[in-house]
Amino acid sequence: MKTDRILMAHGSGGSMSQQLIDDVFKKAWNNPYLSAMLDGALLDLPPGRVAMTTDSFVITPLFFPGGAIGKLSICGTVNDLVACGAKPLFLSTAMIIEEGLPLSDLHKIVDSMARTARKARICLVTGDTKVVERGSADGIFINTTGIGVIPSGIDYRPSRIKDGDVVMVTGPVGDHGLAVLAQREGLRFATPALSDCAPLGVIGRVLEKYGGEVKCMRDPTRGGLATVLNELARQSGHGILVEGGKIPVSPVVQGACDMMGLDPLYMANEGKMVVITAPRQAAEIIRDLRQLSEASGSAIIGEVRLEPRQMVLLQTELGAQRILAMLEGEHLPRIC
Amino acid sequence: MTDDQVYLQRLLTEIKGESSPYALMEVCGTHTMAIARSGIRDLVPPNLKLLSGPGCPVCVTAQGDIDAVVAMVQDPAITLLTFGDMMRVPGTNSSLQEERSRGSDIRVVYSPLDALAAAGQMPDRQVVFLGIGFETTAPPVGATIQQAAEMRLANFSVLSLHKVVPPALEVIFGDPDIQVDGLICPGHVVAVTGVEPYRHLADKAHKPMVVTGFETRDILEGIVMLLRQLHRDRAQAEIQYRRVVKPEGNKVAQQTLQDVFEPADCRWRGLGLIPQSGLKIRSVYQDYDARLKFEVPDIEDVPIKGCACGEVLRGRITPRECALFGKGCTPLQPIGPCMVSQEGACAAYYRYTPDKGRL
Numbered sequence: 001m002k003t004d005r006i007l008m009a010h011g012s013g014g015s016m017s018q019q020l021i022d023d024v025f026k027k028a029w030n031n032p033y034l035s036a037m038l039d040g041a042l043l044d045l046p047p048g049r050v051a052m053t054t055d056s057f058v059i060t061p062l063f064f065p066g067g068a069i070g071k072l073s074i075c076g077t078v079n080d081l082v083a084c085g086a087k088p089l090f091l092s093t094a095m096i097i098e099e100g101l102p103l104s105d106l107h108k109i110v111d112s113m114a115r116t117a118r119k120a121r122i123c124l125v126t127g128d129t130k131v132v133e134r135g136s137a138d139g140i141f142i143n144t145t146g147i148g149v150i151p152s153g154i155d156y157r158p159s160r161i162k163d164g165d166v167v168m169v170t171g172p173v174g175d176h177g178l179a180v181l182a183q184r185e186g187l188r189f190a191t192p193a194l195s196d197c198a199p200l201g202v203i204g205r206v207l208e209k210y211g212g213e214v215k216c217m218r219d220p221t222r223g224g225l226a227t228v229l230n231e232l233a234r235q236s237g238h239g240i241l242v243e244g245g246k247i248p249v250s251p252v253v254q255g256a257c258d259m260m261g262l263d264p265l266y267m268a269n270e271g272k273m274v275v276i277t278a279p280r281q282a283a284e285i286i287r288d289l290r291q292l293s294e295a296s297g298s299a300i301i302g303e304v305r306l307e308p309r310q311m312v313l314l315q316t317e318l319g320a321q322r323i324l325a326m327l328e329g330e331h332l333p334r335i336c
Numbered sequence: 337m338t339d340d341q342v343y344l345q346r347l348l349t350e351i352k353g354e355s356s357p358y359a360l361m362e363v364c365g366t367h368t369m370a371i372a373r374s375g376i377r378d379l380v381p382p383n384l385k386l387l388s389g390p391g392c393p394v395c396v397t398a399q400g401d402i403d404a405v406v407a408m409v410q411d412p413a414i415t416l417l418t419f420g421d422m423m424r425v426p427g428t429n430s431s432l433q434e435e436r437s438r439g440s441d442i443r444v445v446y447s448p449l450d451a452l453a454a455a456g457q458m459p460d461r462q463v464v465f466l467g468i469g470f471e472t473t474a475p476p477v478g479a480t481i482q483q484a485a486e487m488r489l490a491n492f493s494v495l496s497l498h499k500v501v502p503p504a505l506e507v508i509f510g511d512p513d514i515q516v517d518g519l520i521c522p523g524h525v526v527a528v529t530g531v532e533p534y535r536h537l538a539d540k541a542h543k544p545m546v547v548t549g550f551e552t553r554d555i556l557e558g559i560v561m562l563l564r565q566l567h568r569d570r571a572q573a574e575i576q577y578r579r580v581v582k583p584e585g586n587k588v589a590q591q592t593l594q595d596v597f598e599p600a601d602c603r604w605r606g607l608g609l610i611p612q613s614g615l616k617i618r619s620v621y622q623d624y625d626a627r628l629k630f631e632v633p634d635i636e637d638v639p640i641k642g643c644a645c646g647e648v649l650r651g652r653i654t655p656r657e658c659a660l661f662g663k664g665c666t667p668l669q670p671i672g673p674c675m676v677s678q679e680g681a682c683a684a685y686y687r688y689t690p691d692k693g694r695l
Contacts, residue, residue: 023512185450261366264608287669310691311690313690316373316374316552318348318374318375318376318379319379320375320376320378322372322373322374322378322688323374323687323690325686325687325688328666328687
């Protein structure tokens with residue numbers, strides 16, 4: 001039977017499921033692990049500590065300027081592995097698809113997952129699909145789980161953060177959150193807002209050579225830069241002081257946020273890292289980061305202090321210091 | 337330092353040189369937020385008090401009005417559309433957020449026009465837009481009502497909780513317990529109403545007023561202008577925010593306000609019933625008045641135990657002086673509305689102002 005939409009039968013486990021696997025998934029993701037058609041993937045890992053992470057993607061709309069749920073579902077998990085200091089290696093995916101999703105949309109999503117995975121040098125080795133009745137999901141929900149291996153000498157746990165360390169961010173913040181909001185609300189700006197969604201393995205490879213000089217890394221997704229800085233302050237037991245004027249924000253994001261009463265420091269990012277390093281080689285590290293197209297807007301935004309413990313302060317343009325609090329409640333729903 | 341920074345520091349130096357004990361009140365929630373975010377309050381000398389007034393529309397919404405909205409959304413035919421801030425404002429026993437989780441159809445929108453579009457898309461639902469805000473938000477809501485009337489939309493209506501600012505200021509000026517020496521007036525509101533109502537207030541109360549913008553430099557300039565008036569014992573309504581505010585205001589918006597709404601007595605949280613301070617939908621548009629359409633009850637406020645939002649909104653105390661501040665009442669678990677709204681004085685203090693004891 002030829003159809004251009006997902007039917008309940010596509011999730012039955014029967015012949016239509018098989019057809020979906022053959023026509024859509026195998027075509028896009030062809031690799032020996034998947035071709036083996038076992039109940040699970042059998043993997044050989046290089047030596048080192050293994051990092052594992054999982055993330056579910058429920059973003060609406062499915063397609064937005066600068067990205068789509070497929071690309072996002074790879075980047076989100078890859079970047080979590082990178083933030084752990086791991087080289088991303090293998091990925092699984094589980095999809096919950098709503099009855100009625102156009103097959104062309106599924107093709108687009110799966111193709112962009114495959115493209116992004118290739119770019120991120122990660123191999124998709126096992127997967128699952130379920131179909132639910134119309135109204136029980138919003139087009140498609142995607143879960144990905146990734147594993148990677150941490151090279152020796154790398155340890156990005158926040159407990160290593162010390163007084164005097166340097167705080168960096170790898171580019172302007174808030175673009176993803178604004179792009180999704182603008183698409184959802186039909187907002188138009190002179191310069192369109194594009195999501196920064198990108199896999200950041202390349203940042204991990206650059207930082208690897210600095211070994212223990214890099215103390216910690218984290219991707220400021222939901223809750224934005226402010227929330228990640230607060231997590232790091234709490235987990236390290238130290239204070240963080242950032243200078244408001246040094247935090248990169250693009251003019252379109254700043255302008256749109258001013259207009260809507262939003263704060264770019266709480267807007268989600270899908271292609272940025274917060275990096276904390278020892279002061280000694282901070283200048284070299286920032287120079288190397290700026291060479292990368294994924295991190296060309298890198299900037300030193302502040303430093304770690306002993307006091308006030310577990311808090312983030314922001315120095316304003318007037319020279320006053322105010323609290324930069326964690327995100328409370330719901331800022332924008334379903335942005336990833 | 338850039339030229340801009342040099343200028344800011346010069347304004348700050350003038351403010352820091354002030355030695356008299358003055359209390360200046362910012363009326364608008366956006367000012368409350370901007371002052372907290374820029375850290376101005378920590379930089380002014382201790383003899384200069386910056387008080388927050390009743391200018392956060394979410395905060396001054398009476399608890400009884402929230403209770404009435406909660407009662408209204410029990411009707412399964414109704415889809416309520418609201419600005420996000422209203423979701424968490426506590427009523428006596430519930431909030432809109434809680435009602436949504438119990439199954440009421442309540443959705444967040446960014447503009448009243450979104451609500452109109454939603455009504456067009458859901459012909460079998462009764463779509464009610466919750467109208468909140470002062471003279472700035474009321475005109476677009478009024479225009480939306482006019483548009484609905486032109487389209488003869490039978491399933492759209494507005495529950496107007498709109499208010500106007502000047503009557504509330506008169507209440508504050510009339511309170512002998514509150515010291516306010518000058519007003520930082522709401523730039524966006526005056527951009528609509530024009531400066532006349534504030535001229536009248538300045539004369540009547542003999543207090544200087546400066547219509548101020550929302551950037552750090554605007555606010556510093558506004559404070560400097562107020563201090564200069566105070567030194568000369570002047571009480572004028574001046575405009576600092578000239579790039580946006582015209583003395584006569586926005587005639588088109590004023591006309592819409594006039595055509596769609598009429599003044600009515602209205603309850604404010606913390607300030608009680610203030611004559612002629614609310615905006616009621618005129619009878620020509622009564623088909624679009626949700627209050628009539630769904631017989632929304634008028635519910636008296638039941639005070640929340642220990643909550644001092646009323647005192648905060650009058651400028652009698654600062655948020656940290658409330659016993660619940662940061663203890664029982666936080667932005668995540670708010671007890672009073674000043675902690676809920678992004679522009680509430682308590683939320684601004686909680687989010688941005690470090691407790692001196694911890695620094």
